Amino acid sequence: MKTNEKDKTVNEREIVIKAKKDIREFDRLYTKYYPRINSFVYHRVPNEAERNDIVSNIFNKAMRKLGTFRFLDSRKSSFSSWLYRIAISEINQYFRNRQRQDRIVGMVRHNETPNTEDFSYEFSYKQVKKAMQNLSENDQNIIALRFFEKLKHQEIAEILNKKEGTVKVRLHRALNRLRQNLEGGNFG
Amino acid sequence: MDKFEEKLLQIKVDKPEAGQFQQQLRRQLIEKYVKEKPTYQTHFRLAFGLACLLVFFAVLTVADPRVALKLNELTWNNFQPEKMEQRSNDAFARELEYTTINNPQLMQQIDAGEYEEEKAYIIRKYRSHNNKPVMVVSEYKSQPGSMIKQTSGKGI
Numbered sequence: 001m002k003t004n005e006k007d008k009t010v011n012e013r014e015i016v017i018k019a020k021k022d023i024r025e026f027d028r029l030y031t032k033y034y035p036r037i038n039s040f041v042y043h044r045v046p047n048e049a050e051r052n053d054i055v056s057n058i059f060n061k062a063m064r065k066l067g068t069f070r071f072l073d074s075r076k077s078s079f080s081s082w083l084y085r086i087a088i089s090e091i092n093q094y095f096r097n098r099q100r101q102d103r104i105v106g107m108v109r110h111n112e113t114p115n116t117e118d119f120s121y122e123f124s125y126k127q128v129k130k131a132m133q134n135l136s137e138n139d140q141n142i143i144a145l146r147f148f149e150k151l152k153h154q155e156i157a158e159i160l161n162k163k164e165g166t167v168k169v170r171l172h173r174a175l176n177r178l179r180q181n182l183e184g185g186n187f188g
Numbered sequence: 189m190d191k192f193e194e195k196l197l198q199i200k201v202d203k204p205e206a207g208q209f210q211q212q213l214r215r216q217l218i219e220k221y222v223k224e225k226p227t228y229q230t231h232f233r234l235a236f237g238l239a240c241l242l243v244f245f246a247v248l249t250v251a252d253p254r255v256a257l258k259l260n261e262l263t264w265n266n267f268q269p270e271k272m273e274q275r276s277n278d279a280f281a282r283e284l285e286y287t288t289i290n291n292p293q294l295m296q297q298i299d300a301g302e303y304e305e306e307k308a309y310i311i312r313k314y315r316s317h318n319n320k321p322v323m324v325v326s327e328y329k330s331q332p333g334s335m336i337k338q339t340s341g342k343g344i
Contacts, residue, residue, distance in 0.1 A: 023221050023222060024222050026217075026221075027214070027218075030214060030217065034210050034213075034214075035210075038204055038210070039203060039204060042202075042203070042204040043201070048204075048207075051204070052209050052213075055209070055213065056213050056216070059213060059217060060217070060220070063217060063220075063221050122195075123195070123199070124199065124200075125199050125200060125201050125202050126202075128196065128199065143196075146196075147196040147197055147199070147201075148201050150197070175192060175193060175196075179192055
């Protein structure tokens with residue numbers, strides 16, 4: 001199993017090196033990673049037009065900056081992590097640009113009556129996403145990576161450039177906040 | 189891992205529909221980064237071409253300085269071939285000094301108008317206390333080996 005993963009890494013490394021020399025090779029990386037990146041952005045930005053814009057920006061940035069990507073350590077810096085980092089950066093930028101609008105929406109939400117729908121401990125994806133809206137950008141990113149993209153702690157640590165232990169602590173705190181939102185029905 | 193975390197891992201996550209945007213974006217990226225040559229490549233080729241041109245002119249100037257003169261005069265729009273010829277003659281005149289030969293006998297025998305200068309020669313006269321002088325005729329700008337042609341020998 002480990003050998004297969006190593007082979008994949010080596011193969012990916014070769015593709016990236018080829019793509020650095022000839023940008024046409026990037027097509028293989030695009031085909032491989034588009035669904036994953038699109039899915040990750042989908043969990044954060046449901047609106048299709050906005051999501052397409054963000055995904056487009058991510059791949060444009062990746063192609064422009066491919067020359068700056070370095071394999072410092074094959075275990076710590078993979079191409080997918082680098083791409084996820086760009087995705088997180090673009091998503092955060094998107095939310096920063098919409099910060100003012102969000103603030104207004106937040107004020108409106110504050111005045112709305114709380115969700116009266118009975119909340120059972122069984123929850124759906126949509127409920128979780130709604131409950132996530134009140135969390136910070138970092139919490140939303142870490143939850144999306146862990147529970148929607150189903151990435152391991154180690155992979156998330158690589159993407160966020162943090163230690164695995166730090167990621168676990170952050171995830172634990174984010175989950176506590178998410179749980180409170182879900183239990184309190186504070187996601188309307 | 190607590191139950192809450194387990195449940196989160198088990199929830200059925202929605203996936204974005206496989207739309208046409210993937211192919212659309214792919215085409216856009218190909219148009220932008222593959223079909224169009226990157227700007228830095230164009231700049232690099234332009235700079236390389238200019239550098240080659242400069243090196244060519246530098247080599248040419250060293251090989252034949254008259255090229256530099258021609259270029260200079262062409263650039264400043266005052267190209268005058270005769271002026272260049274004059275300069276060349278001036279340079280020649282600095283090295284040599286013409287002498288006048290007054291030989292009425294010879295002037296009667298030849299018509300000077302029929303003759304054009306064909307080649308320049310240098311005549312060197314060597315003296316010796318013991319022997320008679322020696323005159324050595326050399327072709328101007330000839331190879332060193334064939335330069336000296338002793339035409340008169342001793343006693344001329």
